[in-house]
Amino acid sequence: MISCLIRVATFPVELALHVLLWCGMYVLQYLRMLCRFIAGIIFMLVNIGFVTGFGDGEQLTKMLIVSFTIFLIPQLGEILVKGIANAYTVLRKLTGI
DSSP states (O other), rough: HHHHHHHHHHHHHHHHHHHHHHHHHHHHHHHHHHHHHHHHHHHHHHHHHHHHSSSOHHHHHHHHHHHHHHHHHHHHHHHHHHHHHHHHHHHHHHHOO
């Protein structure tokens, strides 16, 4: 009887975590693709600027830092989604489902 009440009480939280997990995975997939594309374009521009001598070292270094930062954004999103998945798993084990 108590376990049934716990399941009913935690169902909205469990449902919200489940929806958040799936939405996060869906958005992260496209965010990863877009960020890697943008970071690749900036990285190629840095390489072209270095080889042709169009940019000075400070400007190219700033562009390289921006490219690396854009590349890391999806990794931070993956950490967030893994945290949501862990919370969902703990809640499922708590309710015994």
